[in-house]
Amino acid sequence: MTDRTANPDHAEPRPDEPPVLALRGVRQVFDTPRGDVPAVAGVDLEVRRGQVLCLVGESGCGKTTTARMAAALAGPTSGSVLFRGRDVAEMDRKERAAFRHSVQYIHQDPYASLNPVRTVLSTVSAGLRRHGAVRGRREARRAVTELLERVDLTPAEDYLDKYPHQMSGGQRQRVAVARALAMNPEVIIADESTSMLDVSIRVSLLNTLGRLRDELGVGFLFITHDLAVAKYFAWRGEIAVMYLGRVVEHGPTPQVVNxxxxxxxxxxxxxxxxxxxxxxxxxxxxxxxxxxxxxxxxxxxxxxxxxxxxxxxxxxxxxxxxxxxxxxxxxxxxxxxxxx
Known part of the structure; x- marks a missing residue:
């Protein structure tokens, strides 16, 4: 695996550096028997390298739909999702593969996001094997060991051959983070990734994510309904407050919270x-x-x-x-x- 801590591309971002991921006027309208539902009604957001943008709002305000569009898991009804300035909808196969490597998603539920019949080794190494980043079981085991240590699952050897049901919720979510890191992402979209964890475990995982942000230069689009979590994790970043599919306030975290x-x-x-x-x-x-x-x-x-x-x-x-x-x-x- 490439050691990203030694990669000059992950130095401190410049103030004039363009965003890695940007949403421009994205809308998502769902057709339902009761009529059209404008889940997201024209949102503009930017995620920069090594920075955190928290999207905050009540349940049902459109946060997850926005996150799914940012990850190209759902196409917008209108508007654009840009990766390094390029519209994701217009990308060719090679560009789309680079996007898939660089933008990773961590789901809310650690009990549902991992395949119950796969070991941790199999889960985390799947992407590495698929894209030819490792050759053979020994190399995969070594790479996954490094990833587990990076997300504070130590000693890693104790987890490699475990199945999801043999771990706690916090441990499972760390496995999900390790799986995302395996692709050397530039942006991680974390959709309520700490909401199902106990408070003490939540803080520990947020500390791990913050360290990865600082060490690896990963940008975060962090979805949460909890302003206290947003304040803790994005104090040096920004908060965008969402209501009924629209952003109503967006600014630096200290100003928005205080x-x-x-x-x-x-x-x-x-x-x-x-x-x-x-x-x-x-x-x-x-x-x-x-x-x-x-x-x-x-x-x-x-x-x-x-x-x-x-x-x-x-x-x-x-x-x-x-x-x-x-x-x-x-x-x-x-x-x-x-x-x-």
């Missing part, structure tokens, strides 16, 4: 549990006008969030959908904030 602007982001931040009882009593509590999320088949006119928004202004918020525009240190989609 000074949320969009009313929906403020509501998410206020819902995060504060373990310090003294601080918990002084925190702002955002009260929404309604707890009901609009039906995607019958979205309200104007801003999608206005039926729940505490900052709602009649005649503006309920007539025109706000665009996502630059406002100081971030992007915002809110009439009240961007027109004031």
């Amino acid at each position: 000074d949320p602007q969009h009313p929906y982001t403020r509501a998410l931040v206020s819902a995060v549990c504060e373990p310090d009882p003294d601080l918990a009593g002084t925190r702002e509590r955002v009260r929404l006008r309604s707890d009901d999320i609009p039906d995607l088949t019958a979205l309200p006119p104007g801003c999608d969030f206005h039926p729940r928004c505490p900052s709602y202004v009649q005649g503006s918020c309920d007539t025109e959908r706000p665009p996502l525009v630059r406002s100081h240190d971030r992007l915002l989609a809110c009439h009240v904030l961007t027109r004031g």
